[in-house]
Amino acid sequence: MLTFALHPGWALRPARLRDSSGHSSPPALALAPQLSRSRRPVLPTRPRIPSRMQATTAAPAAAPPLRSDQREDVVNVAICAHVDHGKTSLVDAILHHAQVFRENQSVTPLVMDSNVLERERGITILSKNTSVMYQNTRINVIDTPGHADFGGEVQRVLSMADAVLLVVDSVEGPRPQTRYVLREALRLGHRVLVVVNKIDRPAARPNFVVNSTFDLFVELGATDEQADFEVCYTSAIQRIAGDAPDRMASDMEPLFRQMLRLPRPRIDPNAPLQLMISNVAYDDYKGRLGIGRIHAGVLRRGQTVRVGKPPSSCAEEAPMRLAKVSELFLFENLHKVPAEEARAGDIVTVAGIEPLHIGETLCDPDDARPLPPLQVEEPTVRMSFSINTTPFAGREGKYLTSRQLRERLQRETQTNVALRVTDTDSADTFTVSGRGALHLIILVETMRREGYELVVGAPSVILKRDPHTDALLEPFDYVEVQVPEQYVGVVVDMLARRKGEMINMVNVGGSGESFCTVEYYVPTRGLLGINNALMTATRGTAVVHTAFAEYRPHAGDMEHRENGSLLAHSTGRVTAHGVEAAQERGVVFVQPGEEVYENQIVGENKHADDLRVNVCRLKQLTNHRSANKEMNKSLQGIRTFTLDEAIEYVGGSEEFVEVTPRHVRAFKARGKARRIIK
Template sequence: MPAESLQTRNVAIIAHVDHGKTTMVDCILYQIGKYRTEQLDKLAGGQHGLVFDSNDLERERGITIFSKNCAVRFETGGLEYRVNLIDTPGHADFGGEVERVLMMADGCLLLVDAYEGPMPQTRFVLQKALALGLRPIVVVNKVDRPDARPDEVLTEVFDLLIDLGADDKTLDFPVVFASAKQGWASHTVGDRGTNIRPILETIIEHVPAPEVDPAAPVQMLVTTIDFSEYVGRIAIGRVFAGTLKNRQRVRVIDRHGVGRDQQISQLFTFEGLDRVPADHVEAGDLCAVVGLDPVNIGDTLADLEAPVALPPIHIDEPTLHMTFRVNDGPLVGREGKFLTSRQIGDRLQKELRSNVALKVEPGETMEQFRVSGRGLMHLGILIENLRREGFELCVGKPQVVFHEDEDGKRLEPIELLVVDVPEEHQNAVMALVGDRRAQLLKMGHKSGTSGFVHLEFSIPARALIGLRSRMLTATMGNAIVHHTVLGYEPIRGALPQRSNGVLIANEPGMVTAYALDGLDDRGTFFVEPGDEVYEGQVVGEHCKSSDLIVNVVRGKKLTNMRASGKDDNSQVRPVRRMSLEASLEYIGDDELLEVTPGPIRLRKIMLKETDRKRVARREASAAAV
């Protein structure tokens, strides 16, 4: 069937983390017959991989970080439709991805877990969709779970929509019950379907066709930037008006209104996961454009005769910032290839082209950068990508971004913290968040569940740094924790600091079992025998609140005296190995995290003890004055 006879539907799939968005797309791709199972498995990188989670970090963590889109053809009622499916991240830290790709859609599938129901990120992504005028189709997913409670979940979705100010037409939403994992959907909760067609049929019936004028001057909004080693930057977006043609000259207008005339060298539409060459793309469809440089997210491709820019994409402000700086430690250059401030700065500028929620500013010195993002995971993913690419750098403690109101009063970001925890651990959670200026908003049991308490708090964003690991420890790993930004409020006051000091190496060398055995009662160690350390490196956590200088490289002196016991009886307890994000939560104000392609190390900003004492005396004198 020719492309002109196709009717288009643009649909974004939105949901909370791990509610089944990417699995649903995989299921649709397989059942529509675009790919055989073997092809999907090959594209997904393994037998159980998801084809849309193509990034290594996405596969390792089981989350969607980068938005992606595909297209499927679906025939019903004697007509053929092209359904453009847009998979979005569910984590609020990647809200920049959500906000810009929703501009490409005319409707949305809201996936909700049949047990968990609406969660913080459900509220976040749904709020963004409603603000753009998208009406949801509610898909209650995972109804095959033995603890599923679909009827109660539907009530919770309805209550959430009322909370978000949805109108009567939006509240009359269509509902589909599904199991993306098993590959079926149904309009009735008690009826198990045979395939996924009910979801596609509901999309055709309830998602409106794009309201466009193909005869108007062309306008396309760039919402995603891809890159190819062969053709360079690839602009992906939606044509909002007119018809975009291959080899056409267009005016690329940036978000500041500055235009530059350029020529399209190649034009593609989407078929399944592939990009198919096209002579033209009509208004309402999605496409990829090659040959434009410079071009960035938020730019408009406009007609040369009547160049009119589309409204730029609005992105929420960052809530956290960190200092990125050159690694000046004694072991610099051992593992990494890119070490200089110029290389780090160029890489951060490259990241800004596609990571629209990121902000990079100059630091206090030429070797520092102030990098702001939407949360600890957002910045942690960036740092992890840098180290995998061969960069070595040091990063400082995450700090919240404060705002000022009209009266000059400082405001801090406040987040909604949702905790589901067994009843026996409820008091431990209340004690932890109570010390961190949290306010209880809601407490109770979810309908249809028992043994777990559902708690909701408003809490300062700075109080969340380091909270997750402490909460999991206090609840023996049973707490389920999620959070998302609520807004800005006046600063709530001081927060408790890290309760334990650290153990600091006093000389360089290789860690010995003999030294660790002798310091066993001093605390928990982050290093093990054979690791190389240097003066000023944080090698463990002290059992007391003060910092302690220790020698972890001391060896047993060789003498001609026979020892009373065996020489090899040194006992070393298992060390505490922390992930990148756990380390970012742990470091103090006077510490840095040294990130390399190999190990990550905690260290003091000032490596020599004499320098740290001199600064401490100076600060004490200034405080006394």
């Protein structure tokens, strides 16, 4: 018998042998170095990730035990990525390769971004489902948001998937939201297929991106099986994919082949029905719709089910109720098709059950086993929502009362599980909490387009108390800023004044302009209102990515804004003569001809205190001056407020934003001006 003495730096691990088609053969023992993060391999053209890597953090939650059967005709996959890394474009490419559209059909780009706000802002806000057929297999695809403020959508839809397509930009590599969605996928025990997108970019660096992604897997505590991920290279815009950067096919066939190798749903065909509602929608004819995955059993159209949540020890839950499924749909391409029955592993839409809420389970009426409710991270930012009480209230909106405002906010919480609405001492004011400022701004923008008039306060963070030490805690964000080297000092100074803690700085040199990437932990309240100042200081060249990190001890007081405001002296119509005089005091926000009211914020002062200005004053006319000459005067440098900019500008407990269907105005409730300019 032969014996071997192994070098201390080597260990036995199972190695997968691959044939020319890329399929795995049974594992065989092979010798491989016991690698550490500091000695990770330099990947060849076709990167293969070593499977033995020690995790630096606690292991993720264990995957559920395998059941007695497996669906071979269904693959449930969620597409996740950082914002603007191309996941919705990748869904477009998948739909085209599956021949969902006719050859002569005119298709708009980003077909899954059907919401008007999504198209305007270029981001995915709501998760959406689609399904394509490939080699007699139904591939259910879930498109998820990429912005960190909409992470609640990602958390609840991942429960419908068995695997994840993690899309990473071939130049930027993993970013803060990549970390978040990957952490959630690993926590659920999902296998991950890494898709290196935008491989056609001239500055693409696929080996670096794959190595960085592998480091992220290790840092997040991936198991050996999860860290041994497959890699596919794509250009979603060109609709091509390949197994290596230098071996790209002429279509998306390589990606489809790899998706077919992802895990299939594990089911028990004899178990009682369990369907978790992960999303809800509304149809004018069918009423409230519930979207979710059948985890066990069979569901039939017209079946009676029991609906509810498991009993909770900390709160009184409503008892489970009986209901009837009047309609049952499966996803097919971009549509829902009626079905008589669906089995475990299918993602379905049900109708006829009202009320129906996210997190509820549809169970067998004789053997009800509700699944644990969805766990969503708590909100970190809040704003006050109240009825419009300004002098111009009621001019434009259809919904003006506190009852209508309350009903709309409560209706939003039924579909937006990361949102919280609480009452205040005033019957006309409500506190709305969300995952970030953008999360709440999107809600405000949606409501104004529906015809609501309201007044919102400045965003503020939600503080907590340490249960052990009673110390005050506040949320911190991980911040990554990419900026040209000449502006690094400005960025560092700005984040330091906002109590930021630098954790890394990397210089990315090249033949052209040199860029730096700085990484910080910054209090969330320090990031409120920083975008405009940062863009101005860096001449619009800074690229900022943020993600919630953790709660830390309170960092102390900090200034929200260095400059004061210019406040309207009286109610009236703005004149060019008044704006010309006000521009000597700072930046003006209003145009000649607009109506303003007393204490409305009409500009930003050059100095730290507030100042009243008379933007409505008229020039004394004589025989040598005509009224028409006043209106022909051109004024430069007037800054127009958008909703995002107005909410970012206001701060403290005295400044608010009036939002109507056609106007956005900021005002001060109790402005203390130094003097009046006449």
